[in-house]
Structures are given as C-alpha cells and as structure tokens.
Amino acid sequence: MRLATVVIVLAALFIAASSAFVVRADQTAILLQFGRIVKSSYDPGLHFKIPLMQQVQRFDKRILTLESAPERYLTSEKKDVNIDFFVKWRIADAAKFYVSVAGDEGLAQKRVVPFVMDGLRTAVNSKTLQELVSGGRSDLTQSLITEANRATEGLGIEVIDLRIKRIDLPEDGTVIGSVYERMRSERKKVANQLRAEGEEVSRTIKADADRQVQVINAEAYRDAEKTRGEGDAAASQAYAAAYGRDAEFYAFYRSLEAYREAFATPNGMLVLDPKTEFLRYLQESK
Numbered sequence: 108m109r110l111a112t113v114v115i116v117l118a119a120l121f122i123a124a125s126s127a128f129v130v131r132a133d134q135t136a137i138l139l140q141f142g143r144i145v146k147s148s149y150d151p152g153l154h155f156k157i158p159l160m161q162q163v164q165r166f167d168k169r170i171l172t173l174e175s176a177p178e179r180y181l182t183s184e185k186k187d188v189n190i191d192f193f194v195k196w197r198i199a200d201a202a203k204f205y206v207s208v209a210g211d212e213g214l215a216q217k218r219v220v221p222f223v224m225d226g227l228r229t230a231v232n233s234k235t236l237q238e239l240v241s242g243g244r245s246d247l248t249q250s251l252i253t254e255a256n257r258a259t260e261g262l263g264i265e266v267i268d269l270r271i272k273r274i275d276l277p278e279d280g281t282v283i284g285s286v287y288e289r290m291r292s293e294r295k296k297v298a299n300q301l302r303a304e305g306e307e308v309s310r311t312i313k314a315d316a317d318r319q320v321q322v323i324n325a326e327a328y329r330d331a332e333k334t335r336g337e338g339d340a341a342a343s344q345a346y347a348a349a350y351g352r353d354a355e356f357y358a359f360y361r362s363l364e365a366y367r368e369a370f371a372t373p374n375g376m377l378v379l380d381p382k383t384e385f386l387r388y389l390q391e392s393k
Contacts, residue, residue, distance in 0.1 A: 126155045128163045135168040135201045147202040164210055170197045170267055173216045177275070178224060180231040188236065189275040194223060194255070195268040203263025215264060222258040223269065226251045240274055247271070 130136045130149045138146040139162045156163060177191040196219065198204050208214040230247050231239065239247075248269050255266040346357070 126158050127153060128156060129153055130165065133167065133169050134165045135198060136163050136165045137201045137205055138163055144202050144205065147200075164201075164205060166198050166201050166204060166210060167212070168198055168201075170195050171212065173219060175220060175223070177273075180228055182231055182236050182239065183233055184235050186236050187276070188231070188239065189273075190227065190231070190271060191273055192223065192227065192269060192271045194219060194266060196264050196266050198263060199265040200263035203261065205263075207262045215262060218262060219255065219259055219264070219266070223251060223255050223266075226254040226258075 128136075130151050132151040134151070136147075136149040136154075137144050138149075138156055140157070140160055145161070154163075173194040173196060175192050175194075177189045179187055180190055182188060204210060204215065208218060227247075230251060234247070248271060252266050252269050255269065259266065
C-alpha cells in the first residue's frame with residue numbers, strides 16, 4: 108500500500124512537471140501537438156500543456172543582429188564599390204517563423220541576406236558614386252527596410268533597421284586611381300586659386316607701399332626745398348644787410364668765395380686778362 112502511494116505521488120509530480128512550462132520575458136513560444144501548432148504567442152509567465160502529447164518550442168524575441176560580409180556592387184556609372192551592412196531584426200510571428208525556417212535563426216538569416224542584397228544591388232545600380240557617399244544613405248536604407256519587410260513577410264520576422272557600415276572602393280579597380288587623380292586636381296585648383304589671390308594681395312601691398320614712398324619722398328623734397336628756400340632767403344637778407352653796411356667788404360668777401368671755388372681743383376687752370384675785375388684784389392695784394 109505504501110509503495111503504491113509513493114508511485115502515485117511520483118507519477119503526479121512527473122505529470123505536474125511535464126505539464127508546466129515557463130516563458131521568460133525575452134522569449135516567445137509555440138505549443139506543438141504531434142508536430143502541429145496548436146497555440147502560439149504566449150505571454151511571459153507560467154503555462155501548462157498535456158504531457159507527452161504536446162511540446163513547447165521557445166524563441167528569442169529580442170532584437171537580433173545580422174552582419175554581412177563586404178560584397179561588390181555596381182553603380183549607375185559602372186563603377187565597382189564594396190559595401191557591407193548589418194540588419195536589426197526580430198521574430199514577429201513565432202508560428203510563421205517555425206513553419207518557414209523550423210525555428211532556426213541561422214537559417215532565417217541566410218534567407219534574409221539574399222533579399223537585402225538584391226534590394227541593395229538594385230538601389231546601388233540606380234545611384235552614382237557621389238550620391239552613395241554624399242547624402243543618399245538614409246533614403247537608401249529606408250527603402251531597403253520596406254522592401255526587406257515585404258520580401259520576408261512569410262518568414263514571420265520583422266526587419267527593424269538596416270545600416271550600411273562602409274562603402275569602399277575595390278583595391279583592384281581603377282576607380283581609386285581616378286578618384287585620387289580628381290582629388291589631386293581639385294586640391295591643385297584650390298592651391299592655384301589661393302596662390303593667385305596671394306599674389307594679388309602682394310601686388311596691392313607693394314603698390315600701396317610704392318605710393319606711400321613716393322608721397323613721403325615728395326613731401327620730404329617739398330619740405331627740403333622749403334627749408335632751402337628759407338635758408339637762401341635768410342642768407343640773402345644777411346648778405347643784403349652786410350652789403351648795405353659795407354659795400355667794399357661785401358665785394359671783397361664775394362671775391363674770396365669766387366677765388367675759393369675757382370682754385371678748388373689742385374691742377375685747375377684759369378686763363379684771364381690781368382686787367383679783369385676778377386683779379387683786382389690779387390693785383391692789389393702785391
């Protein structure tokens with residue numbers, strides 16, 4: 108009797124343990140009965156099932172990340188570019204997810220990548236390289252999200268976000284050389300423009316400096332002539348005053364100045380008439 112009670116208790120515990128299951132807050136689940144889905148979209152908490160007949164399949168309902176390796180695409184200009192991207196996605200319908208990919212996240216990602224790559228290839232083919240790298244990424248990724256959700260609707264997943272991580276030029280292509288050459292030409296053009304502007308400013312500064320030099324020289328010459336004129340006037344006044352006081356002395360002084368200037372050169376020679384007025388004081392001094 109006691110053994111039978113123990114068996115019954117153990118059987119009840121086994122049935123209770125087999126019939127209860129817990130779904131965490133970060134999970135979603137479906138209930139299978141002989142491989143057929145009988146219930147899906149469980150809320151977090153404690154739930155029950157029929158032991159041995161029903162099985163629970165749990166899935167992660169958090170946002171998952173899919174990263175793609177760089178792939179080569181062709182722009183509208185027939186230029187090769189290497190683009191890698193990542194996709195943020197989550198399981199939106201657990202039943203569809205189980206039916207389409209048997210609940211395998213890896214298989215789901217393999218199904219998603221071709222859809223995204225086809226949409227990306229079509230979008231890149233319609234844009235130039237400049238449009239891709241300048242400002243067209245946001246519009247491009249938004250349209251890709253819409254197309255990816257439309258293509259993967261039957262998989263029971265939802266694409267939350269899609270971002271292009273990097274756009275590179277292939278190392279074995281000719282685009283890098285042409286891009287570098289264009290960049291070099293643009294930099295050379297800017298340098299020539301700056302050099303021309305600098306030369307123009309230099310010429311302006313030199314012209315202004317030359318004008319100021321001419322103005323300063325003219326003003327200095329004017330002031331010098333004014334001073335010289337004032338000096339000559341003062342000298343003339345002094346000479347006139349001296350001449351007025353003693354005309355004979357003034358004539359004698361002027362003659363001495365004339366002698367000094369005439370005989371300033373050591374080897375100079377003057378041929379004059381002895382009776383000329385110029386030699387009057389020399390003759391009188393004998």
